[in-house]
Amino acid sequence: MERTFSVLVNDRPGVLARVAGLFSRRDFNIASITVGTAEEAGLSRMTIVSSGDDAMALQIMRQLEKLVEVIEVADISKDPVVKRELALIKVEADKNSRPEISHILEPFRVAIVDVGHSSLTVQVTGGVEKIDALIGLLRPYGILEIARTGVTALLRAAAKEVEESGEEVGS
């Protein structure tokens, strides 16, 4: 099954190499990895999406914990989390197709961040399924380029909080 780990690490040179190296050396899979500064100065938070059974997930956690630059590891696969990814999609769009594309984009609450004569670039944020769905819908018009950030995630404050409206549309 898919596994998501939230890893707090020192913000030092080489830390990403240590973590990525551990995954390849131990034959653990990485679907995506995102890194950015965390709440405390000098620390970064990595969100790593991987896969494996419970034993594999435990082994990944314990091997990560052995890295001296790793401060804290949490397996948030089964916890209520907010998971988000951002994607930039450049799609072919001429005068004729543009209104139709705009129509598709509407329920996704995307931002059109760049417009050219024959293309437009869309910024979409949300869960992986939502982004996959939008890409699927835009593909017939001709996708020129895609850049995705990979998933980043945080635990929810309370399990029962309702998913904010609009985010699950399109899936």
Added chain:
Amino acid sequence: MSGGSEVAAILPMQEPVERPVVKQDVNPRREVRTGAELLCSLLEQAGVDTIFGYPGGAVLPIYDALYSSPIRHILTRHEQGAIHAAQGFARVTGKPGIVLATSGPGATNLVTGIADAYMDSTPLVILTGQVPIESIGRDAFQEADIVGITMPVTKHNYQVRDIHDLPQVIADAFYIATTGRPGPVLIDLPKNITAGPASAAVLPQAHVRGYRLPGLPQAADVEAIIEAIRQAKKPLLYIGGGIVSSGASSYLREFAHRTKIPVVSTLMGLGAFPAHDPLFVGMLGMHGTYAANRAVTECDLLIALGVRFDDRVTGKLQRFSPHSTKIHVDIDAAEIGKNVPVHISAVADVGLMLQALLTREVHIDTAAWHEQILLWNEEWPLQYHASEGDLKPQQVVELIAQYTHEEAIITTEVGQHQMWAALFYPFSRPRQFVTSGGLGTMGFGFPAALGAQVARPDSTVICIAGDASFQMNIQELQTIVENQLPVKVAIINNRYLGMVRQWQQFFYESRYAESRIGSPDFAKVAQAYGALGLRAQTLAEAKTALETAFAYNGPVIIDFIVKEEENVFPMVPPGKGTDEMTLEWEE
């Protein structure tokens, strides 16, 4: 791991690991002008008295500072020799071994030793020179990314980019190398840092936020283990290198004797439990004894202490100890369940766990189980066929044990001779046997003997070597002669890469591809270096050679010409279960 209260109250306040002692008599305020001088001062404060190394351009400032330092420097003839010597030093003392090498090739020559130390949990602090910071990344002369190269084979590594970080890095490196599961820590030192200005500093307390050590054993874990023992009819202690690292041998002996639980050991655990103890069944695994492997297969409770269920121990996983409840105690949480799922586990120092277990009363009846193990021992004891004409390798090991009253420190290279040393030399104390277990590094044993002898000048140190392995670091003959180290090397010379040949005989229809290997006249080579060189081809000659060697207070190389195609038995063929041993070979 289960929760519950700690058992602190019943445990004596005792450090499980021999930590580096901060020398009080070293004056940290001694004049310090350069980064290199500060480095030497900090090393002295960390208790360093010996460094194994080899100079070069990027470490010139460090060597200049060492020139007027009280630290002893042993100049080897190859950086690989230096690091294996430091491993030998660390393995016999429990203190960290210190290595110094220059940038580029000096550093990359250390990699095999670093990987070896990482696999066998040996504490090392490795200092490498690096090109000046402004040259890093420009493919400068003798530049290599040693931090990147050694990331997967060090417990941690550093590159010092600001001289003000050096005191904390040194303190943290020693702390990380020697605590928890010990291992190698590398510090990369750019030349402008060691050559640049610095002022005196006191070695600070180690402070590593992301580094956690396990706490005291949990009462619930202790109870669970005791309860499992109470239920057991055929319990077995499976012990390894963790007992040695933890300094837990005396607790293990007491626990085994009180509970009357028999003991099997890994290669790395040999010596942690005395070979002559009636409870000792033998080494287990690929070349384990018949009784040990049968016991592992048949036991109903396997108590694994300070081990990692290595593939050379388990054989085919599905057939490994199939009927047992398994308990695993290890200081490294990542080892629990890594290779074999277990029923009860505790992340703890094994010495502290054994002390906690000793506070509980357990009485179980294991008489029938002991009877069974004795029968297996009679059915197939450790044996070899002595013959009239040939000198047998097992005989040589037995003779060495006899002439050293079983008290010598033994190092080995890797291969058949290593297994014969493990099986036929009865080790009685921890840190008596120094061998490359996990990585299986040919060329390890001779420099390791050098380092062991430096650490233990009054002990008899013997390297049991193969004719091929010895040639991998033969250049260190010059180092032992120069330093008047009375290391004795016993070459079990069968003119083959013996273990490779054995596998080719069994699994490749005796097609001996490249396993036939030539050697020089080792006795003459020894003499050319200034060591005593001897040669023995018969049992009588072997005895005379050993008498001569032990009467001589200096380095001796004995070339034992043994039977060529002798095999190591028992053997669990690769991919087979531990109960599927080959006991002898019929053509």
